[in-house]
Amino acid sequence: MSFRKFAYGAAASLLLTTAAHAQIEINWWHAMTGGNNDVIVKLANEFNESQKEYKVVPSYKGSYPDTMNAGIAAFRAGNAPHIMQVFEVGTATMMAATGAVKPVHVLMKEAGEKFDPNAYLAAITGYYSTAKGEMLSFPFNSSSMVMWLNNDALTKAGLDPAKPPKTWPEVFEAAKKLKASGKDSCGFSTAWVTWAHIEQFSAWHNVPIGSESNGLGGFNTVLSFNSPLHVQHLENLVNLQKDKTFDYSGRTNTGEGRFTSGECAIFLTSSGFFGNVKNNAKFNWSNAPMPYYPDAKGAPQNSIIGGASLWVMGGKKPDEYKGVAKFFSFLSDTDRQVAIHKASGYLPITKAAYAKTKESGYYKDAPYLETPLLELTNKEPTANSRGLRFGNMVQLRDLWSEEIEAALGGKKSAKQALDDAVSRGNAMLRQFERTVSR
Amino acid sequence: MQKRAVFHHRFLPFALLAPQIAVTAIFFYWPAFQAVWQSFLLQDAFGLSTDFVWFENYIYLFSDPTYYETIWTTLVFSSLVAIISLSSGLLLASMADKPLRAAGLYRTMLIWPYAVAPAVAGVLWLFMLHPSLGMVARGLKGLGISWNPLLDGTDAMTMVVLAAAWKQISYNFLFFLAGLAAIPRSVIEAAAIDGARSTRRFWTIVFPLLTPTAFFLLVVNIVYAFFDTFGVIDAMTQGGPAQATQTLVYRVYADGRLGGDLGGSAAQSVILMMIVIALTSIQFRYIERKVNY
Numbered sequence: 001m002s003f004r005k006f007a008y009g010a011a012a013s014l015l016l017t018t019a020a021h022a023q024i025e026i027n028w029w030h031a032m033t034g035g036n037n038d039v040i041v042k043l044a045n046e047f048n049e050s051q052k053e054y055k056v057v058p059s060y061k062g063s064y065p066d067t068m069n070a071g072i073a074a075f076r077a078g079n080a081p082h083i084m085q086v087f088e089v090g091t092a093t094m095m096a097a098t099g100a101v102k103p104v105h106v107l108m109k110e111a112g113e114k115f116d117p118n119a120y121l122a123a124i125t126g127y128y129s130t131a132k133g134e135m136l137s138f139p140f141n142s143s144s145m146v147m148w149l150n151n152d153a154l155t156k157a158g159l160d161p162a163k164p165p166k167t168w169p170e171v172f173e174a175a176k177k178l179k180a181s182g183k184d185s186c187g188f189s190t191a192w193v194t195w196a197h198i199e200q201f202s203a204w205h206n207v208p209i210g211s212e213s214n215g216l217g218g219f220n221t222v223l224s225f226n227s228p229l230h231v232q233h234l235e236n237l238v239n240l241q242k243d244k245t246f247d248y249s250g251r252t253n254t255g256e257g258r259f260t261s262g263e264c265a266i267f268l269t270s271s272g273f274f275g276n277v278k279n280n281a282k283f284n285w286s287n288a289p290m291p292y293y294p295d296a297k298g299a300p301q302n303s304i305i306g307g308a309s310l311w312v313m314g315g316k317k318p319d320e321y322k323g324v325a326k327f328f329s330f331l332s333d334t335d336r337q338v339a340i341h342k343a344s345g346y347l348p349i350t351k352a353a354y355a356k357t358k359e360s361g362y363y364k365d366a367p368y369l370e371t372p373l374l375e376l377t378n379k380e381p382t383a384n385s386r387g388l389r390f391g392n393m394v395q396l397r398d399l400w401s402e403e404i405e406a407a408l409g410g411k412k413s414a415k416q417a418l419d420d421a422v423s424r425g426n427a428m429l430r431q432f433e434r435t436v437s438r
Numbered sequence: 439m440q441k442r443a444v445f446h447h448r449f450l451p452f453a454l455l456a457p458q459i460a461v462t463a464i465f466f467y468w469p470a471f472q473a474v475w476q477s478f479l480l481q482d483a484f485g486l487s488t489d490f491v492w493f494e495n496y497i498y499l500f501s502d503p504t505y506y507e508t509i510w511t512t513l514v515f516s517s518l519v520a521i522i523s524l525s526s527g528l529l530l531a532s533m534a535d536k537p538l539r540a541a542g543l544y545r546t547m548l549i550w551p552y553a554v555a556p557a558v559a560g561v562l563w564l565f566m567l568h569p570s571l572g573m574v575a576r577g578l579k580g581l582g583i584s585w586n587p588l589l590d591g592t593d594a595m596t597m598v599v600l601a602a603a604w605k606q607i608s609y610n611f612l613f614f615l616a617g618l619a620a621i622p623r624s625v626i627e628a629a630a631i632d633g634a635r636s637t638r639r640f641w642t643i644v645f646p647l648l649t650p651t652a653f654f655l656l657v658v659n660i661v662y663a664f665f666d667t668f669g670v671i672d673a674m675t676q677g678g679p680a681q682a683t684q685t686l687v688y689r690v691y692a693d694g695r696l697g698g699d700l701g702g703s704a705a706q707s708v709i710l711m712m713i714v715i716a717l718t719s720i721q722f723r724y725i726e727r728k729v730n731y
Contacts, residue, residue: 069695076485097484185570185579241589248589249570251678258570395699398692405679409589431699435482435489 026323027081028058031067031308035275036141039344047330054323056083064090064308065394071313075100080313082324085140087308088127089393092215094311095136096391096436102312102321104328105134110318111325119332119350123302123376127387128309131217137309138328141346143272144303144372145192145200147171147291151284153265157181164288171266171291172236175245178265187245188266191253194400195306196268197233198225198421203385204290204375205229206298210429214388219433221390223425226418229296234407234414241408248408251401270306271372274345287368289375301385303375307346347372390425391432399424470711476704483700495705504681505689512685515599516663522603523659524652527610532640534611535618545615552608556669563601564674587675591682594675598683601674602667610655617651618644649729657721664714686710 032040037060044056061067064087071084086094094101108115117125117135128137151161157177165171175187190196202209208224215221240246247264249255259267260280268290277285292299312324330336337353340346342362348354354373357363363370381387390396400421407417445451477496480489499505534544554562566574569586578585587594621644629639645652668687671677677684677692684692687710694703 065695072483093483096482097486099486100484250588251676255570261570263570392699395693402678402680405589409591409679411591411680431480435480435487 023055024053024320024323026054026056026083026320026327028056028083028085028310029061029067029071029081030058030085031062031064031087032060032085032141035279036272036344036346039340043331043336043340046336047327050330051326054326056323056327068093068394075313075315078315080315082313082316082320083327084311084313085308086137086311088142088306089388089390089397091128091137091309092219092389092391092393092432095389096219100314101136102314102316103134103136104138104312105136107312107321108325108328111322113325113329115329119352121347121349121351121354121376123381124305124347124349126381127305137311138331139305139309139349140307140331141272141344142305142307142309142349143270143346144305144375145196145268145290146271146287146368146371146375147289148259148267148269148273148277148287149285150259150262150265150281151286153178153181153183153262153283157183157265161284161286164286165266165291166288167294168233168236168291169294172240172245175240175266179243179245183263183265185244186247186258186264187240188268189247189249189255189258189264190267191249191256191269191273192306193248193251193404194397197237197404198230198400199388200290200303201230201233203302203304203388204292204300205296206301206382206384207296208384209388210390213383213386215390216387219391219429219436221429223422223429226415226422229293231415231418233293234404234418238407238410238414248405251398251405271369272307272344272346274368275343285368287371289371289378298382300375300378302378302381303372304385304387305347305376341369342366345369347376390429391436392428396425396428399428473704473707473711476700477708479701479704481700491701495701496709498702499705499709507681508684508686508689511595511681511683512664512687515595515602515667515683515685516660518595518599519603519606519663519667520656520659522599523606523610524655526603526607527655528614528648528652530607530611531614531618532644534615548611549608551605552612554605556602556605556666557673559601559605560598560670560673563597563604567597567600587679589679591679594679594683598667598671598674602663602670605670606659606662610659613651613655614648617648621647653721653725653729656725657718660717660721661714664710686713 028040028044030040040058044058048055059081061070064085067084068086068090071080071086074080080100105115105117117129117133120135120139124139124142125135128139129135147164149161149164154161154164154174157174157180159165159174159177165174171188179187199209202214202225207227207229208214210221210223210225212218212221237246241248249258249264253269253273256267256269256273256276258264259269259273260277262283271287289300290303310328312321332350334350334352334356337348337350338357341348341353341357348357358370379385403412403417403421403424406412407414412420478490478492480491480494481487530548534541534548538544551559564572566572567585567587569575569588575585584590585593587597625643625647626639629643634642664685665687667685668691671683671685671688672691675683677688686706690703690706690710693699693706
């Protein structure tokens, strides 16, 4: 009898102790795999060890679209996470959801955390801010598109790796030489087909993707990427696809393995591909800025960022928001940014971190880490190159990919494909505009 | 003697049926009604603003030429999958029905693909047929045959049809085997004594007696091709290239989950439901007459 009393007493006191030490849990949903997943887990552990009040719990939810949709579905069900990693093209959808998201500048002010938007690199924060410069989401992993080069293959083809091709015509020439030297299944290729050939292409050549500063100025934006320059570029790709001087590798980055396996010696994809290349490429490699057409006025301008940012979801308690704000301050710490940058290849988000890495001479040994930064800061951004913000971007990218695939497959002319991409995209944008303007 | 259940208490039958009805109501009728309701709405992704727009989502769908292409793609895909998997299943079943050594082994080997999940089946075939990674693809390249499912719609369709049909062959095989076992040997032997060759025996005696099984499998295969092949398509081609392998069910997913257009996606869901109901009714009304029970 007395043992039972003792047992009940022990159980009750255990329950009481757990209730008293309630750490505030902060759920962080993300889409990072492989080496980048390790970076996230390490950051969460470091934060949790550095203080006892809050506990950041990261959960991998799938690819970027999967994570975003999981978050939206969770919000509709009433249990959204605190922090959600949303890729850059989901920005318009997230921005339009007033009430569902808590803007970062509001969060930091309410939590009393020191926050200076000017400490962050303008090319990055401009994308995630309102027209007035108020930051809506917290930039986390930003990248840009670079051209990865297999230096061994270039040498074999009689090209000089120290002088990588700068313009598109030079890339086409190099690809033809690579094909002649044995890479006959692929001269050059790209991942993220719409990012490469519509979005980054337009910014890099200082031509608009759509009106209203590519949508940054308003949801009434109208697409316009069926200009003669775009049509000419797509026609070039269509012609080169015929003998695989250019070989299409799919809509997203599932074809990136063709670079690390050595099949495609020139490959345009995210600078965040760095971790994969470092671990898996068994040849000498480097990267270079994206190529451009020399007869386009103003090219090269500057590139737009890719990657993702962290959005804070609405409807949470103030003390939970304090934890989120503390975590964001933790992430902005200069040394931490430098470490993340060096480990993952993603860009440092603060000016101080960029400067520190540069001063330490790190870029002399690892120039490939600086390429995306040089692209982003190449020139002062114009209305065409500050970024883009289109609603339903996932669907837009899908239908733009479909049209490009139709052109590459010979089903339509390049001009027809781009015209259709623009008209179908505009219909979708008008639909999106209807749902948000009320 | 006819077996009939007799219930002494009035409420017992209802109580026994209640769990099944509850499951059907919650997991089938409720989502169906919600889909119908949602198809009349125009919402933003987060559900923060809702607009009742009557049949606008449907009108938008039917004025989109790509929707008709999707319907055509679905019809082509389903017919190919059904024909290939039914005929292969039947062929294999009639061969496995013979008294062979290790017949049990053959049957097991032919049945296990059914246990493979659609997405896994898709990835398996992708490893064979992907233009860069695939072993079969490399073989084709060596033979000089052009194979690029990333850009060629026909190649992509071939790939998904093969993977989807492969999975269903074992299911059909199993049922056909059971159906063949139910045919009395005496009928076949009588025909053999009368001098009928095996192919003639098959088409005039065996196959007509298999029609109940064949009819059942036809319905199941069509429903499978319409709905359960989503995993195969998503793993292999994601509806591409240029919508060449986008079936109706994949489009529901693409527009709804990926695109955030829940109203349009719900409208497509409702239309898909009506198409399959119509197909199944037609099958039951017309083809069942030809079935010999």
